[in-house]
Amino acid sequence: MDKRSIAAKLHRIEIAILGALNSPEILEKLKAYGITIERINNGKQLWDYVNHLMAIQVKEYGKQYAATDEQEKFLTLTYAQYMILVKVSRVAFKKQPNILASLGITGMRSRSLSGWLRRARILYINLMEMPDALEMLVVYGYTVERLQKELQDVEEVENLHIKQLSGKSTAQQSTQKRDEAFDELCDWFSDFRAIARIALYDDPQLLEALGIVKK
Numbered sequence: 290m291d292k293r294s295i296a297a298k299l300h301r302i303e304i305a306i307l308g309a310l311n312s313p314e315i316l317e318k319l320k321a322y323g324i325t326i327e328r329i330n331n332g333k334q335l336w337d338y339v340n341h342l343m344a345i346q347v348k349e350y351g352k353q354y355a356a357t358d359e360q361e362k363f364l365t366l367t368y369a370q371y372m373i374l375v376k377v378s379r380v381a382f383k384k385q386p387n388i389l390a391s392l393g394i395t396g397m398r399s400r401s402l403s404g405w406l407r408r409a410r411i412l413y414i415n416l417m418e419m420p421d422a423l424e425m426l427v428v429y430g431y432t433v434e435r436l437q438k439e440l441q442d443v444e445e446v447e448n449l450h451i452k453q454l455s456g457k458s459t460a461q462q463s464t465q466k467r468d469e470a471f472d473e474l475c476d477w478f479s480d481f482r483a484i485a486r487i488a489l490y491d492d493p494q495l496l497e498a499l500g501i502v503k504k
Contacts (some may be wrong), residue, residue, distance in 0.1 A: 456503045
């Protein structure tokens, strides 16, 4: 549902509600057709609630976008250091295809995040469990501590991804909740407008005060 169309309709509903509440004459005419001040106040409360939910939705999507941005930036850095290790390993173990195979850096690379996380874990964990390979990598500046730190970065990418997915779910739920409340408000306003056209049929100016066009 387009935010601009929602905002425009909320504005029209606000004009109608406030126009009625601020006019004893309109209130009296509406009351004769069952639209009491209590029913109008119920509409006002529902209008307030929809606006409250809209604010929550904006906040939740802001948090989700921030989480997505954080994940993407950290993933870019972590993937870059992973690829450096892959390239160094291919140089260090170019004459030992069995090691390259056990590190999972041969063949096609997975394009999915889950596939990359799996391959990255294989690379770092298997390297740290191979003393001979570790000894050869020291020449290229890779220590156990460095590999552990880079593996922690890989794990943090997954943590950030989980956070981003959770934020996305929360944002979607906030949108659904807003839409449901907005639909309820629109139903209320549809009835209000129909009765207002009947109650104020002979006084177009009063209808205009509610922002309603006479039909």
